[in-house]
Amino acid sequence: MRLPLSALIMGLALLALATPSLATVPEVRIKVVDFEGFKKELEAQDDTVRIINFWATWCLPCLKELPDFERTARERAGNRVAFIFVSLDNAEQLDTRVIPFLREREAPARHFLLDDPGANRWIPLVSGEWSGAIPATLIYRSGKRKFHEGMMSYDELNAQINGML
Template sequence: MKHALGLALAAGMATLATIGWLGYRLLDQNRSPAGIPPGLVASQELPPGQAQAAADAIMALTLPDLDGRPQAMAQWRGKVLVVNYWASWCAPCVEEMPAFSRLQSRYAAQGVQFVGIGIDELENMRTFVKANAVAYPLLVGDAAGTQTPALQVKGLPYTVVIGRDGQLAHSRLGRLDEARLEPILQRLSLQ
Protein backbone atom coordinates (compact mmCIF):
# COMPACT_ATOMS: atom_id res chain seq x y z
CA MET A 1 0.00 0.00 0.00
CA LYS A 2 2.77 2.47 0.94
CA HIS A 3 4.63 1.63 -2.27
CA ALA A 4 1.53 2.20 -4.44
CA LEU A 5 0.79 5.50 -2.66
CA GLY A 6 4.39 6.63 -3.14
CA LEU A 7 4.27 5.80 -6.85
CA ALA A 8 0.97 7.65 -7.28
CA LEU A 9 2.34 10.69 -5.44
CA ALA A 10 5.53 10.71 -7.54
CA ALA A 11 3.52 10.39 -10.77
CA GLY A 12 1.23 13.23 -9.69
CA MET A 13 4.16 15.51 -8.85
CA ALA A 14 5.85 14.73 -12.18
CA THR A 15 2.62 15.54 -14.02
CA LEU A 16 2.22 18.85 -12.15
CA ALA A 17 5.84 19.77 -12.84
CA THR A 18 5.38 19.03 -16.55
CA ILE A 19 2.15 21.03 -16.73
CA GLY A 20 3.80 23.93 -14.88
CA TRP A 21 6.84 23.87 -17.17
CA LEU A 22 4.70 23.72 -20.32
CA GLY A 23 2.45 26.50 -19.02
CA TYR A 24 5.47 28.65 -18.25
CA ARG A 25 6.92 28.03 -21.72
CA LEU A 26 3.62 28.81 -23.44
CA LEU A 27 3.06 31.92 -21.35
CA ASP A 28 6.52 33.28 -22.11
CA GLN A 29 6.32 32.31 -25.78
CA ASN A 30 2.98 34.06 -26.06
CA ARG A 31 4.45 37.17 -24.40
CA SER A 32 7.52 37.22 -26.65
CA PRO A 33 7.09 40.08 -29.13
CA ALA A 34 10.26 39.00 -30.94
CA GLY A 35 9.19 35.41 -31.48
CA ILE A 36 12.33 34.09 -29.75
CA PRO A 37 11.53 31.55 -27.05
CA PRO A 38 12.81 32.27 -23.53
CA GLY A 39 15.30 30.18 -21.55
CA LEU A 40 14.88 26.82 -19.84
CA VAL A 41 17.01 25.21 -22.52
CA ALA A 42 20.23 23.27 -22.21
CA SER A 43 23.67 24.75 -22.61
CA GLN A 44 24.67 24.85 -26.24
CA GLU A 45 28.25 25.59 -27.20
CA LEU A 46 28.98 26.79 -30.72
CA PRO A 47 31.02 24.43 -32.89
CA PRO A 48 34.60 25.69 -33.33
CA GLY A 49 34.03 26.52 -37.00
CA GLN A 50 31.17 28.89 -36.15
CA ALA A 51 32.70 30.43 -33.03
CA GLN A 52 34.94 33.02 -34.70
CA ALA A 53 32.30 34.01 -37.24
CA ALA A 54 29.84 34.60 -34.39
CA ALA A 55 32.35 36.72 -32.44
CA ASP A 56 33.11 38.76 -35.58
CA ALA A 57 29.37 39.24 -36.26
CA ILE A 58 28.83 40.56 -32.72
CA MET A 59 31.83 42.90 -32.91
CA ALA A 60 30.48 44.31 -36.21
CA LEU A 61 27.15 45.34 -34.63
CA THR A 62 26.17 48.93 -34.01
CA LEU A 63 22.97 49.21 -31.96
CA PRO A 64 21.17 52.08 -30.24
CA ASP A 65 21.34 52.49 -26.48
CA LEU A 66 18.23 53.31 -24.44
CA ASP A 67 18.63 57.00 -25.37
CA GLY A 68 18.80 56.22 -29.09
CA ARG A 69 22.54 56.88 -29.47
CA PRO A 70 24.31 54.36 -31.73
CA GLN A 71 26.88 52.24 -29.90
CA ALA A 72 29.42 50.19 -31.82
CA MET A 73 30.37 46.90 -30.17
CA ALA A 74 33.87 47.51 -31.53
CA GLN A 75 34.35 50.22 -28.87
CA TRP A 76 34.94 47.37 -26.41
CA ARG A 77 37.53 45.57 -28.55
CA GLY A 78 40.50 44.51 -26.41
CA LYS A 79 38.32 43.88 -23.35
CA VAL A 80 36.84 40.63 -22.13
CA LEU A 81 33.35 41.16 -23.52
CA VAL A 82 30.28 39.41 -22.12
CA VAL A 83 27.34 39.90 -24.46
CA ASN A 84 23.97 38.84 -23.10
CA TYR A 85 20.86 38.67 -25.29
CA TRP A 86 17.84 39.16 -23.03
CA ALA A 87 14.29 40.52 -22.78
CA SER A 88 12.23 41.98 -19.95
CA TRP A 89 9.53 39.32 -20.53
CA CYS A 90 12.04 36.45 -20.17
CA ALA A 91 12.15 35.28 -16.54
CA PRO A 92 15.52 33.43 -16.77
CA CYS A 93 17.02 36.56 -18.39
CA VAL A 94 15.86 38.78 -15.55
CA GLU A 95 17.06 36.24 -12.95
CA GLU A 96 20.67 36.31 -14.19
CA MET A 97 21.01 40.10 -14.52
CA PRO A 98 21.79 40.89 -10.85
CA ALA A 99 24.72 38.44 -10.96
CA PHE A 100 25.93 40.02 -14.21
CA SER A 101 25.80 43.46 -12.55
CA ARG A 102 27.82 42.15 -9.59
CA LEU A 103 30.40 40.59 -11.89
CA GLN A 104 30.62 43.79 -13.97
CA SER A 105 31.41 45.78 -10.83
CA ARG A 106 33.87 43.17 -9.57
CA TYR A 107 35.82 42.75 -12.84
CA ALA A 108 35.59 46.17 -14.53
CA ALA A 109 39.08 47.12 -13.32
CA GLN A 110 40.44 43.94 -14.95
CA GLY A 111 39.04 44.96 -18.35
CA VAL A 112 35.78 43.00 -18.33
CA GLN A 113 32.76 44.62 -20.00
CA PHE A 114 29.20 43.29 -19.94
CA VAL A 115 26.73 44.47 -22.59
CA GLY A 116 23.05 43.52 -22.68
CA ILE A 117 21.30 43.38 -26.04
CA GLY A 118 17.57 43.55 -25.48
CA ILE A 119 15.36 41.66 -27.89
CA ASP A 120 12.45 43.69 -26.65
CA GLU A 121 10.50 46.89 -27.12
CA LEU A 122 12.41 50.04 -26.17
CA GLU A 123 9.73 51.18 -23.71
CA ASN A 124 9.73 47.77 -21.97
CA MET A 125 13.50 48.05 -21.54
CA ARG A 126 13.27 51.61 -20.20
CA THR A 127 10.58 50.58 -17.72
CA PHE A 128 12.70 47.62 -16.64
CA VAL A 129 15.81 49.70 -15.86
CA LYS A 130 13.75 52.22 -13.87
CA ALA A 131 12.76 49.39 -11.52
CA ASN A 132 16.00 47.33 -11.67
CA ALA A 133 19.55 48.59 -11.37
CA VAL A 134 21.79 47.34 -14.18
CA ALA A 135 25.53 48.08 -13.92
CA TYR A 136 26.33 47.71 -17.63
CA PRO A 137 25.16 49.19 -20.94
CA LEU A 138 21.94 47.96 -22.50
CA LEU A 139 21.47 48.18 -26.24
CA VAL A 140 18.30 47.70 -28.25
CA GLY A 141 18.37 44.77 -30.65
CA ASP A 142 15.70 43.02 -32.61
CA ALA A 143 14.98 39.47 -33.65
CA ALA A 144 16.01 40.11 -37.25
CA GLY A 145 19.34 41.65 -36.19
CA THR A 146 20.27 38.52 -34.25
CA GLN A 147 19.77 36.17 -37.17
CA THR A 148 22.76 36.37 -39.47
CA PRO A 149 24.49 33.42 -41.15
CA ALA A 150 27.26 33.68 -38.55
CA LEU A 151 25.09 34.19 -35.45
CA GLN A 152 21.82 32.48 -34.64
CA VAL A 153 20.12 33.47 -31.39
CA LYS A 154 17.62 30.63 -31.03
CA GLY A 155 16.41 31.37 -27.52
CA LEU A 156 16.81 33.65 -24.55
CA PRO A 157 18.86 34.22 -22.57
CA TYR A 158 21.88 33.72 -24.78
CA THR A 159 25.33 34.77 -23.59
CA VAL A 160 28.60 34.97 -25.49
CA VAL A 161 32.00 35.67 -23.92
CA ILE A 162 34.67 37.10 -26.22
CA GLY A 163 38.29 37.28 -25.07
CA ARG A 164 40.60 40.27 -25.43
CA ASP A 165 41.97 38.64 -28.59
CA GLY A 166 38.53 38.72 -30.23
CA GLN A 167 38.12 34.94 -29.98
CA LEU A 168 34.86 33.46 -28.75
CA ALA A 169 35.70 31.88 -25.41
CA HIS A 170 32.27 30.66 -24.26
CA SER A 171 28.64 30.65 -25.32
CA ARG A 172 25.54 29.48 -23.54
CA LEU A 173 21.93 29.23 -24.55
CA GLY A 174 19.95 29.38 -21.32
CA ARG A 175 20.52 30.86 -17.91
CA LEU A 176 24.19 31.36 -16.98
CA ASP A 177 24.86 31.46 -13.26
CA GLU A 178 27.56 33.39 -11.47
CA ALA A 179 29.40 30.26 -10.28
CA ARG A 180 29.85 29.06 -13.86
CA LEU A 181 30.74 32.45 -15.37
CA GLU A 182 33.17 33.79 -12.76
CA PRO A 183 35.96 31.24 -13.38
CA ILE A 184 35.78 32.05 -17.10
CA LEU A 185 36.15 35.77 -16.33
CA GLN A 186 39.01 35.12 -13.91
CA ARG A 187 40.90 33.13 -16.54
CA LEU A 188 40.29 35.57 -19.39
CA SER A 189 40.99 38.71 -17.35
CA LEU A 190 44.51 37.40 -16.64
CA GLN A 191 45.31 36.89 -20.34
Protein backbone atom coordinates (compact mmCIF):
# COMPACT_ATOMS: atom_id res chain seq x y z
CA MET A 1 0.00 0.00 0.00
CA ARG A 2 2.90 2.29 0.80
CA LEU A 3 4.51 2.10 -2.59
CA PRO A 4 1.52 3.16 -4.68
CA LEU A 5 0.85 6.06 -2.30
CA SER A 6 4.39 7.36 -2.56
CA ALA A 7 4.20 6.87 -6.30
CA LEU A 8 1.06 8.96 -6.32
CA ILE A 9 2.76 11.71 -4.31
CA MET A 10 5.73 11.58 -6.69
CA GLY A 11 3.37 11.82 -9.60
CA LEU A 12 1.60 14.83 -8.14
CA ALA A 13 4.91 16.51 -7.44
CA LEU A 14 6.02 15.93 -11.02
CA LEU A 15 2.73 17.31 -12.26
CA ALA A 16 3.20 20.42 -10.12
CA LEU A 17 6.71 20.83 -11.56
CA ALA A 18 5.37 20.41 -15.05
CA THR A 19 2.63 22.99 -14.61
CA PRO A 20 4.78 26.11 -15.13
CA SER A 21 5.88 24.77 -18.51
CA LEU A 22 2.22 24.44 -19.51
CA ALA A 23 1.94 28.20 -19.13
CA THR A 24 4.40 28.63 -22.01
CA VAL A 25 1.81 27.11 -24.36
CA PRO A 26 0.25 30.12 -26.07
CA GLU A 27 -3.00 31.03 -24.44
CA VAL A 28 -6.04 30.61 -26.64
CA ARG A 29 -7.83 33.91 -26.97
CA ILE A 30 -11.42 33.42 -27.87
CA LYS A 31 -14.16 35.92 -27.38
CA VAL A 32 -17.69 34.77 -26.60
CA VAL A 33 -20.14 37.12 -28.30
CA ASP A 34 -23.74 37.43 -29.37
CA PHE A 35 -24.41 38.61 -32.92
CA GLU A 36 -24.65 42.22 -31.80
CA GLY A 37 -21.13 41.90 -30.42
CA PHE A 38 -19.87 40.15 -33.53
CA LYS A 39 -21.38 42.09 -36.41
CA LYS A 40 -18.70 44.79 -36.61
CA GLU A 41 -16.38 42.03 -37.86
CA LEU A 42 -18.56 41.89 -40.98
CA GLU A 43 -18.39 45.62 -41.61
CA ALA A 44 -14.70 46.57 -41.72
CA GLN A 45 -13.99 49.23 -44.35
CA ASP A 46 -10.25 48.88 -44.99
CA ASP A 47 -8.19 47.18 -47.68
CA THR A 48 -7.72 43.92 -45.79
CA VAL A 49 -9.41 40.78 -47.11
CA ARG A 50 -11.24 39.13 -44.24
CA ILE A 51 -12.03 35.43 -44.22
CA ILE A 52 -14.72 34.56 -41.72
CA ASN A 53 -15.12 30.83 -41.25
CA PHE A 54 -18.05 29.41 -39.27
CA TRP A 55 -17.19 26.05 -37.74
CA ALA A 56 -17.67 23.81 -34.70
CA THR A 57 -15.63 21.07 -33.02
CA TRP A 58 -18.41 18.57 -33.74
CA CYS A 59 -18.58 19.41 -37.45
CA LEU A 60 -16.52 16.88 -39.42
CA PRO A 61 -16.28 18.78 -42.72
CA CYS A 62 -15.29 21.90 -40.75
CA LEU A 63 -12.37 20.05 -39.19
CA LYS A 64 -11.46 18.61 -42.55
CA GLU A 65 -11.06 21.99 -44.22
CA LEU A 66 -9.49 23.69 -41.19
CA PRO A 67 -5.84 22.75 -41.97
CA ASP A 68 -6.13 24.37 -45.43
CA PHE A 69 -7.48 27.53 -43.84
CA GLU A 70 -4.74 27.56 -41.22
CA ARG A 71 -2.07 26.96 -43.84
CA THR A 72 -3.43 29.86 -45.88
CA ALA A 73 -3.53 32.04 -42.76
CA ARG A 74 0.15 31.27 -42.07
CA GLU A 75 1.22 31.82 -45.67
CA ARG A 76 -0.59 35.11 -46.04
CA ALA A 77 -0.04 36.51 -42.55
CA GLY A 78 0.56 40.25 -42.68
CA ASN A 79 -0.36 40.56 -46.37
CA ARG A 80 -3.67 42.34 -46.00
CA VAL A 81 -5.39 39.05 -45.25
CA ALA A 82 -7.03 38.37 -41.90
CA PHE A 83 -8.68 35.15 -40.72
CA ILE A 84 -11.51 35.08 -38.24
CA PHE A 85 -12.77 31.73 -36.98
CA VAL A 86 -16.23 31.66 -35.48
CA SER A 87 -17.08 28.61 -33.43
CA LEU A 88 -20.74 27.67 -33.16
CA ASP A 89 -20.09 25.23 -30.34
CA ASN A 90 -22.18 25.53 -27.21
CA ALA A 91 -20.68 28.19 -24.96
CA GLU A 92 -20.88 25.71 -22.07
CA GLN A 93 -18.24 23.65 -23.88
CA LEU A 94 -15.78 26.50 -24.30
CA ASP A 95 -13.37 25.27 -21.63
CA THR A 96 -13.95 21.55 -22.04
CA ARG A 97 -13.88 21.30 -25.84
CA VAL A 98 -13.19 24.42 -27.83
CA ILE A 99 -10.14 25.80 -26.02
CA PRO A 100 -8.45 22.39 -25.67
CA PHE A 101 -9.01 21.84 -29.39
CA LEU A 102 -7.61 25.22 -30.39
CA ARG A 103 -4.64 24.90 -28.05
CA GLU A 104 -3.27 22.20 -30.34
CA ARG A 105 -3.34 24.47 -33.36
CA GLU A 106 -1.28 27.39 -34.51
CA ALA A 107 -2.38 29.93 -37.04
CA PRO A 108 -2.46 33.71 -37.06
CA ALA A 109 -6.17 34.25 -36.61
CA ARG A 110 -8.75 35.69 -34.27
CA HIS A 111 -11.30 33.47 -32.59
CA PHE A 112 -14.87 33.99 -31.55
CA LEU A 113 -17.55 31.77 -30.14
CA LEU A 114 -20.89 33.03 -31.38
CA ASP A 115 -23.42 32.27 -28.67
CA ASP A 116 -26.72 33.57 -30.00
CA PRO A 117 -29.71 31.28 -30.45
CA GLY A 118 -31.61 33.73 -32.67
CA ALA A 119 -30.03 32.27 -35.82
CA ASN A 120 -33.06 32.94 -38.02
CA ARG A 121 -32.43 36.65 -37.42
CA TRP A 122 -28.65 36.75 -37.83
CA ILE A 123 -27.92 34.12 -40.53
CA PRO A 124 -29.24 36.38 -43.33
CA LEU A 125 -27.19 39.28 -41.93
CA VAL A 126 -24.06 37.21 -42.59
CA SER A 127 -25.31 36.24 -46.05
CA GLY A 128 -28.68 35.87 -47.72
CA GLU A 129 -27.22 32.80 -49.44
CA TRP A 130 -26.58 30.95 -46.18
CA SER A 131 -29.07 28.18 -45.30
CA GLY A 132 -27.43 27.74 -41.91
CA ALA A 133 -25.37 24.62 -42.66
CA ILE A 134 -21.73 24.66 -41.61
CA PRO A 135 -18.97 24.96 -42.62
CA ALA A 136 -19.68 28.33 -44.15
CA THR A 137 -17.21 31.00 -45.17
CA LEU A 138 -17.64 34.68 -45.90
CA ILE A 139 -14.78 36.44 -47.69
CA TYR A 140 -14.97 40.19 -47.98
CA ARG A 141 -13.03 43.35 -48.52
CA SER A 142 -14.91 46.56 -47.79
CA GLY A 143 -17.88 46.42 -50.20
CA LYS A 144 -16.95 43.19 -52.04
CA ARG A 145 -18.41 39.98 -50.66
CA LYS A 146 -18.31 36.28 -51.50
CA PHE A 147 -20.10 33.62 -49.54
CA HIS A 148 -19.55 29.87 -49.67
CA GLU A 149 -21.59 27.21 -47.90
CA GLY A 150 -19.85 23.86 -47.52
CA MET A 151 -16.21 22.87 -47.56
CA MET A 152 -13.59 24.87 -49.45
CA SER A 153 -10.33 23.50 -50.76
CA TYR A 154 -6.99 25.27 -50.41
CA ASP A 155 -7.12 26.24 -54.11
CA GLU A 156 -10.70 27.53 -53.96
CA LEU A 157 -9.97 29.56 -50.86
CA ASN A 158 -6.84 31.11 -52.32
CA ALA A 159 -8.52 31.84 -55.64
CA GLN A 160 -11.27 33.69 -53.78
CA ILE A 161 -8.76 35.68 -51.75
CA ASN A 162 -6.76 36.55 -54.87
CA GLY A 163 -9.96 37.70 -56.52
CA MET A 164 -10.44 40.25 -53.74
CA LEU A 165 -6.90 41.62 -53.54
